[in-house]
Amino acid sequence: MRHAPILSLIAPAFALCLLSEVPPVSADTLTGPDAGLLGHWRLAGDGKDNSGNGNDGIAKGVAFDASGPGGQTNVARFDGRGAVITVPDGPGLRLGTDDFTVSVWLQTQESLDDVVGDILGKFDPATRRGLNLCVKHHAGMTSSASNYRNVEFGLDAGTEPEWADCGRPGEAVFICSMAVHEGSLYVGTYEFGADRGGRVYRYDADGQWVDCGSPDGANSVMSMAVYDGRLMVGTACYRAKGSALENSPNATPGGHVYEYAGGSQWQDRGRLADANDVYGMAVYKGELYAIPMYSPGVFRLEGQDTWVPCGVPGEQRSMSLAVWNGDLYVTGNGSAGVLRYLGGSDWGHCGNQERENQVYALAAYGGDLHVGSWPSGKAWRYAGGKDWVDCGRLGEEKEVMAMGVYNGKLYCGTLPLGQVYRYEADGDWTMLRQIDTTPEVLYRRVWTMAQYDGQLFAGTLPSGHVWRMRTGQVATMDRELPAGRHHLAALREGGQVRLYLDGRLAAEAGDPAAAALDLTSAVPLTIGAGMHDTFCGCLHDLRLYGRELTEEQIGELAGGR
Numbered sequence: 001m002r003h004a005p006i007l008s009l010i011a012p013a014f015a016l017c018l019l020s021e022v023p024p025v026s027a028d029t030l031t032g033p034d035a036g037l038l039g040h041w042r043l044a045g046d047g048k049d050n051s052g053n054g055n056d057g058i059a060k061g062v063a064f065d066a067s068g069p070g071g072q073t074n075v076a077r078f079d080g081r082g083a084v085i086t087v088p089d090g091p092g093l094r095l096g097t098d099d100f101t102v103s104v105w106l107q108t109q110e111s112l113d114d115v116v117g118d119i120l121g122k123f124d125p126a127t128r129r130g131l132n133l134c135v136k137h138h139a140g141m142t143s144s145a146s147n148y149r150n151v152e153f154g155l156d157a158g159t160e161p162e163w164a165d166c167g168r169p170g171e172a173v174f175i176c177s178m179a180v181h182e183g184s185l186y187v188g189t190y191e192f193g194a195d196r197g198g199r200v201y202r203y204d205a206d207g208q209w210v211d212c213g214s215p216d217g218a219n220s221v222m223s224m225a226v227y228d229g230r231l232m233v234g235t236a237c238y239r240a241k242g243s244a245l246e247n248s249p250n251a252t253p254g255g256h257v258y259e260y261a262g263g264s265q266w267q268d269r270g271r272l273a274d275a276n277d278v279y280g281m282a283v284y285k286g287e288l289y290a291i292p293m294y295s296p297g298v299f300r301l302e303g304q305d306t307w308v309p310c311g312v313p314g315e316q317r318s319m320s321l322a323v324w325n326g327d328l329y330v331t332g333n334g335s336a337g338v339l340r341y342l343g344g345s346d347w348g349h350c351g352n353q354e355r356e357n358q359v360y361a362l363a364a365y366g367g368d369l370h371v372g373s374w375p376s377g378k379a380w381r382y383a384g385g386k387d388w389v390d391c392g393r394l395g396e397e398k399e400v401m402a403m404g405v406y407n408g409k410l411y412c413g414t415l416p417l418g419q420v421y422r423y424e425a426d427g428d429w430t431m432l433r434q435i436d437t438t439p440e441v442l443y444r445r446v447w448t449m450a451q452y453d454g455q456l457f458a459g460t461l462p463s464g465h466v467w468r469m470r471t472g473q474v475a476t477m478d479r480e481l482p483a484g485r486h487h488l489a490a491l492r493e494g495g496q497v498r499l500y501l502d503g504r505l506a507a508e509a510g511d512p513a514a515a516a517l518d519l520t521s522a523v524p525l526t527i528g529a530g531m532h533d534t535f536c537g538c539l540h541d542l543r544l545y546g547r548e549l550t551e552e553q554i555g556e557l558a559g560g561r
Contacts, residue, residue, distance in 0.1 A: 034051075035545075035547070036545045036546045036547040037051040037052075037053070037543060037544070037545055037546075038051065038053060038055070038092050038093060038100070038544045038545065038546045039051050039053060039055040039087070039092075039093070039525075039542075039543070039544040040541075040542075040543050040544075041057060041085070041087075041527060041541075041542045041543075042540070042541055042542075043064075043075060043076035043085075043527070043539050043540050043541065043542060044064070044068070044072060044074050044075060044076070044540065044541075045064050045074040046059065046064070047059040047062070047076075047085040047087075047527070049087070051543075053092050054090075055087050055088075055090060055092065055093060055525075056087070057085040057086060057087040057525075057527060058085065058086050058087075059076075059083075059084075059085045060082075060083065060084050060085070060086070061078075061079065061081070061082055061083035061084065062076050062077065062078060062083045062084070062085060062528065063076075063077045063079070063083070064076055064077070065077060066107070066538040068105070068538070068540045069105070069485075069540070072540075075538050075539075075540045076528070076538060076539050076540065077537075077538050078117075078528040078534065078535040078536060078537060078538070078539065079534075079536065080114040080115070080116075080117060080325065080326075080533070080534050080535060080536030080537075081325055081326075081534065082367065082529075082534055083528055083529075083534060083535070084526055084527065084528050084529035084534060085526070085527035085528055086524050086525075086526055086527075087524055087525040087526070087527065088524055089521075089522050089523060089524055089525070092546075093122065093525050093544075094519075094520045094521070094522075095122075095131070095492075095519045095520070095546075096518055096519060096520050097515065097516060097517065097518050097519075098546060098547075099491075099492055099493050099494065099546075099547055099548040100491075100492050100544065100545060100546055100547065100548070101489060101490070101491045101492075101543075101544075101545040101547065101548055101549045101554075102120060102133060102488075102489065102490040102491075102542070102543070102544055102545075103487070103488075103489045103541075103542070103543040103545070103549070103554070103557050104119060104120070104487070104488055104489075104539060104540070104541065104542040104543070105485060105486070105487055105488075105539070105540040105541050106119060106485070106486060106488055106537060106538065106539050106540075107484060107485040107486075107537055107538040107539075107540075108135070108149075108481065108483055108484070108536070108537040108538075109483060109536075109537065110286065110483035110484075111285050111286035112283070112284075112285070112286075112323070112536070113284060113285050113323060113326045113327070113328075114323060114324060114325055114326055114533075114536040115135075115137040115139075115323070115324060115364045115532065115533040115536065116134075116135035116137055116149060116481070116533075116535065116536055116537060117134060117135060117137075117364075117528075117529070117530075117532055117533035117534050117535040117536055118132070118133065118134040118135075118526070118528070118529055118530030118531065118532050118533065118534065118535055119133045119134060119135070119488070119527075119528070119530075119535060119539065120133040120525070120526070120527055120530065120542070121133070121134070121408075121525070121526045121529060121530025121531060122519070122521065122523060122524070122525040122526070123156075123408045123521070123523065123530065123531055124521040124522075124523045125366075125408060125409065125424075125531060126424075126425075127158050127521065128156050128157070128158045128159075128408065128409060128471070128472075129156060129157050129158055129518070129519060129520070129521045130155075130156070130408070130519050130521050130523065131153075131154065131155050131519055132152065132153070132154045132155075132407060132408045132530055132531055132532075133151075133152070133153050133154075133490050133530075134151070134152050134530055134531075134532045134533075135149055135150070135151055135152075135481055135535075136149075136150045136151070136152045136405070136451055136476070136532065137149065137150075137323075137364070137532075137533075138363070138404055138405070138449070138450065138451065139225075139282045139283075139321065139322040139323050139362070140280075140282070140320045140321060140322025140329070140331075140361055140362030140363060140403075141178070141361060141363075141402055141403070141404065141448050141449055141450070142280075142319075142320055142360055142361045142401050142402055142447050142448050143176060143177055143222050143223040143224075143279050143280045143320065143447070143448065144177040144178050144179055144223055144224045144225065144280070144281070144448050144450075145179065145224070145225040145226065145281060145282050145283065145321075145322075146177075146178045146179050146180065146224065146404075146448060146449065146450035146451075147179075147180055147450055147451050148179075148180075148225070148226045148283065148480060149480040149481040150180055150451065150476055150477055150478060150479075150480070150481070151476065151477035151481055151488065151499055151501075151506070151507070152406075152407070152451065152474060152475075152476050152477075153474065153475045153476075153490040153497055153499050153507075154406075154407035154408065154454075154472055154473070154474040154475075154497075155407075155472050155473045155474070155492065155497060155514070155517050155519060156407050156408060156471055156472030156473075156517065157472065157516075157517040157518050157519060159471050159472050159517070160471075161432055161433070161469045161470065161471050162469065162470045162471070163433055163435075163467060163468070163469050164206060164467065164468050164469075165206070165207075165465055165466075165467055166203065166206045166207065166457070166465070166466040166467060166468050167206060167207035167208065167209065167465065167466065168463070168464045168465050168466075169187055169189055169199075169201035169209040169464070169466065170189060170191060170199055170201060170209065170211060171189075171191045171192070171193070171196060171464070172187075172189035172190070172191055172201075172464030172465075173189075173190050173191060173192050173240070173245070173461060173462050173464045174189065174190035174220065174238070174240075174243070174445070174447070174459075174460075174461040174462065174464060175187050175188075175189060175447065175448060175459020175460060175461070175464060175465070175466055176188045176189060176190050176198070176220050176221060176222045176223070176236075176238070176447065176448070176459075177221055177222055177223050177224040177233065177234075177448060178224060178448045178449065178450035178457065178459060179224035179225060179226055179231060179450065180226075180450055180451070180452050180478050181226050181231040181260075182231075182479055183478045183479050184202050184203065184478070185202070185203040185450060185452040185453070185457060185478075186200055186201070186202055186203075186212070186224065186231060186260075187200070187201050187203070187209075187459060187466060188200050188220065188221025188222065188223070188224055188233055189201065189220065189221060189464065190219055190220035190221075190222075190238045190240070190248075190461075191219065191220075191248075191464075192219075192240070192246075192248050192250075193248065193249065193250065194248075194249040194250055195250070196219065196248070196250060197214035197216070197217040197218060197219060197250065197252065198214060198218055198219050198220035198221040198222070198235060198236070198238075198254075199211060199212070199213060199214045199221065200212040200213060200214075200215070200221050200233060200260070203452070203457075203466070206468075211264065212260070212263070212264055213263070213264030213265065213266060215233060215235055215256070215258040215266040215268075216235050216252070216254065216256055216258070216266075216268075217250075217252045218235040218236060218237050218250075218252045218253060218254030218255075218256075218276075219236075219237055219238055219248045219250040219251075219252065219254075220235065220236045220237070220238040220254070221233050221234070221235055221236075222234055222235065222236035222238060222254070222277060222278060222279055222293075223236075223278050223279060223280050223281050223290070224281070225281035225282060225283060225288065226283075226480065227281075227283050227288045227301075228286075228288075229480065230259050230260065231259070231260040232257055232258070232259055232260075232269065232281060232288065233257070233258050233260070233266075234254070234256070234257050234258075234277075234278025234279070234280075234281060234290060235254035235255065235256050235258070235277070235278060236254040236255070236276065236277030236278060236279065236293070237250075237251055237252060237253055237254050237255075237276045237277060238277070239294070243443050243445065243461055243462070244441065244442035244443045245441070245443075245462060253276040254276055254277050254278065255271045255272050255274070255275040255276045255277055255278060255292065256268055256269070256270065256271045256272075256278065257269045257270060257271075257272075257278055257281070257288075257290060257301070257307075268305065269301065269304060269305045270301070270304075270305030270306055270307050271307065272290055272291075272292050272297070272299045272307050273295075273297065273299070273307065273309065274295075275292035275294070275295050275297075276292070276294065276295075277292050277293055277294055278290050278291075278292060279291050279292055279293035279318070279319070280293075280318070280319070280320050280321045281321065282321035282322055282323055282328065283323070284323045284328040284341075287300055287301065288300070288301040289301075289310070289321055289328060290307065290321075291318040291319075291320075291321055291330065292317075292318075293317055293318065293319065293333070294317070295317070296312040296313075296315065296316060296317045296318065297309055297310075297311070297312050297318075298310040298311060298312075298313060298318060298321075298330060298341070309345065310341070310344070310345055311344070311345030311346060311347055312345075313330045313332065313339040313341075313347040314332050314334075314335060314337065314339050314347065314349065316332050316333060316334040316335055317332070317333040317334060318330045318331065318332065318333065319331045319332065319333045319358060319359060319360050320359070320360060320361050320362055322362035322363075322364075322369075324362070324364050324369045324533075325369070327340045327341060328340070328341040329341075329350070329362060329369070330347070331359035331360065331361070331362060331371060332358075332359055333357075333358050333359075334357065334358075335352070335357065336352055336353060336356045336357045336358055336359050336373065337349060337350065337351060337352040337353070337359065338350045338351065338359060338362075338371060338382070349386065350382070350385075350386055351385065351386030351387060351388055352386075352388075353371070353373050353378070353380045353388050353390075354388075354390070355375075355376055356373040356374065356375070356376060356378070357374065357375070358373060358374040358375075358399075359371050359372070359373050359374075360372050360373065360374065360399065360400060360401045361400065361401055361402060361403045362403070363403035363404065363405060363410065364405070364532060364533040365403075365405050365410040365423075365531065365532065365533075366410075366531055366532075367529065367533055367534050368381050368382060369381070369382040370382070370391065370403060370410065371388075371403075372399075372400025372401060372402075372403050372412055373399070373400060374398060374399040374400075374415075375398050375399070376393060376398070377393050377394050377395070377396070377397035377398045377399055377400055377414060378390060378391065378392060378393045378394070378400065379391040379392065379394070379400055379403070379410075379412060379423065381426075389426070390426070390427075391423065391426050391427070392426055392427035392428065392429060393429075394412060394414050394419075394421045394429045394431075395414070395417075395419065395421065395429065395431050397414035397415065397416070397417060397419065397421075398414075398415060398416060399414060399415035399416070399445075400412050400413075400414055401413050401414065401415065401445060401446060401447050401448075402446055402447055402448050402449040402458060403449075404449035404450070404451065404456055404458075405531065405532050406451055406456040406469075406471070406474075407471050407472050407474050408530075408531040409422055409423065409471075409531070410422070410423040411423075411432075411449065411456060411469075412429075413445070413446025413447065413448075413449065413458055414446060415443050415444065415445045415446075416442060416443045416444055417434055417436075417444055418434055418435055418436030418437070418438075418444030418445060418446050418460055418461075418463075419431055419432075419433065419434045419435070419446065420432045420433055420434075420435060420446055420458060420469070432469075433467075433469075435458060435460055435465070435467045436460040436461070436462070436463045436465070437463075438462050438463050441462055443461070443462075444460065444461065444462065444463075445460060445461040446458050446459070446460055447459055447460070447461060451476055452476065452478055453476065453478065453509075454470065454473075454474035454475050454476050454507075454509040455468045455469060455470045455474070456468065456469045456470075457469075472514070472517060473492075473495070473497050473509055473511060473514035473517060474497070474509060475490075475497045475498060475499050475507040475508055475509045476499075476507055477499050477501065477506045477507045478507065479506075481501070485538075486501060486502055487500075487501070487502050487503065487557065487558035488500070488501060489503075489549070489554045489557065489558070491548050491549065491554075492548065493548040494512070494514075494515040495510055495511050495512040495513060495514040495515040496508065496509070496510045496514075497509050497510075497514070500551075500554050500558070502558050503551075503554055503555040503557075503558035503559070505551070525544075527539065527542060543557070
């Protein structure tokens with residue numbers, strides 16, 4: 001049965017107060033790790049608050065059957081399909097401009113068939129006010145899986161986006177792909193000229209890019225993904241005519257996947273049959289899948305360099321791959337629609353979007369799967385079976401490509417004007433900025449996005465520039481969250497936000513103006529759900545403090561596995 005959208009949970013708090021089994025205790029009389037507790041959800045058998053403040057949660061769909069520290073057997077397990085613990089709003093949970101700390105133990109599987117999702121949320125999407133703590137997974141970012149197991153801790157209070165031009169990597173015409181890996185942002189380019197191959201660049205600073213080489217001389221590095229701790233890229237002979245530009249005189253075939261070996265070195269990991277392009281990649285159940293675009297089919301990597309065919313979804317070309325709620329999804333080009341992998345070479349049809357013939361991207365937002373399409377320039381939300389809900393057209397645009405979730409909101413890139421929009425509600429989109437203003441061209445694209453260094457990055461065609469945007473205050477852990485059990489702490493101290501993994505500082509961001517961000521809202525606090533997707537994994541011993549903890553105190557909390 002399909003779960004209720006998580007957005008429906010983010011509503012004015014219902015008047016309900018459950019009595020705690022623990023008598024109220026004044027925080028002023030406590031010392032050590034209990035001082036300043038606003039809520040303490042042990043998540044061991046139930047969703048009750050053990051702080052004495054009465055902030056009990058109501059569990060829905062949560063299985064208290066996972067193992068935890070010390071052999072405990074009743075730890076909360078969230079299935080990623082709508083399981084959530086909802087804590088009604090109360091005065092003690094309205095954080096305002098105060099300092100606070102979140103401490104939690106979490107456990108994720110190494111082999112995933114879903115987005116990891118949100119750990120904790122108290123965010124009102126209508127006012128863009130509150131906090132988000134999640135494990136970000138951007139697969140289906142048109143041709144890239146740009147974020148994989150990256151932790152985000154974000155605060156906002158309805159701030160306006162701040163934009164900056166990060167320059168043009170090399171001689172890029174098209175920023176085809178993006179991925180965050182081992183603390184760095186990488187982009188792949190299409191470059192024009194008989195002697196110009198697509199290249200990979202690493203972001204150094206605004207206007208400064210480090211050249212990581214051209215894997216095989218094909219004119220573009222079209223796709224990227226992080227797989228088994230390695231950066232993988234796919235090359236293509238891109239036909240720029242599809243973007244109303246002159247085709248490159250460089251017709252070197254692509255179609256190979258490469259593993260980054262450092263510097264400007266690349267190791268060939270095989271070709272997708274006789275394809276000349278690798279147009280998208282995604283990791284599903286611990287295996288790497290890839291698609292060409294100019295020829296139909298889906299392929300799976302076996303061993304080091306062998307690609308096994310997995311059928312032709314809908315007997316048509318594919319546009320994008322993503323993983324959500326236990327399945328691998330592919331979008332179509334031709335009769336459009338979305339299909340779901342059934343195993344072997346079989347695919348099940350998940351329906352079409354009315355009057356659309358190309359579906360470009362997929363994103364998990366608010367617990368639901370969303371896609372962007374051509375030629376109506378709309379976004380759509382999956383309603384199960386073969387049903388799709390029209391989320392509205394983005395201005396007067398014709399095509400929706402990049403779809404990224406950042407600090408509680410969904411952002412999309414478009415064609416033909418190269419604009420970025422923010423989703424407010426069905427039928428309501430805010431145009432934020434046109435980031436490609438190249439004159440006298442028919443099409444401008446915002447093709448791909450990635451979240452990095454607490455900001456949302458976006459790449460364009462035909463200017464070949466990368467832009468970055470920030471709202472509120474965000475810290476991101478730009479390395480993969482390792483599988484298994486780990487302690488995570490998120491802290492606000494004035495204008496600073498920090499993330500700690502297993503007691504060690506993992507990310508931080510600072511801006512004195514951020515100290516004024518007022519997070520007060522009446523929405524419930526949700527454990528295991530939020531604005532990205534419902535959590536897939538186990539959570540244990542979640543604590544919310546109305547103060548900043550010291551590094552020593554965080555280390556003490558992280559000490560007991």
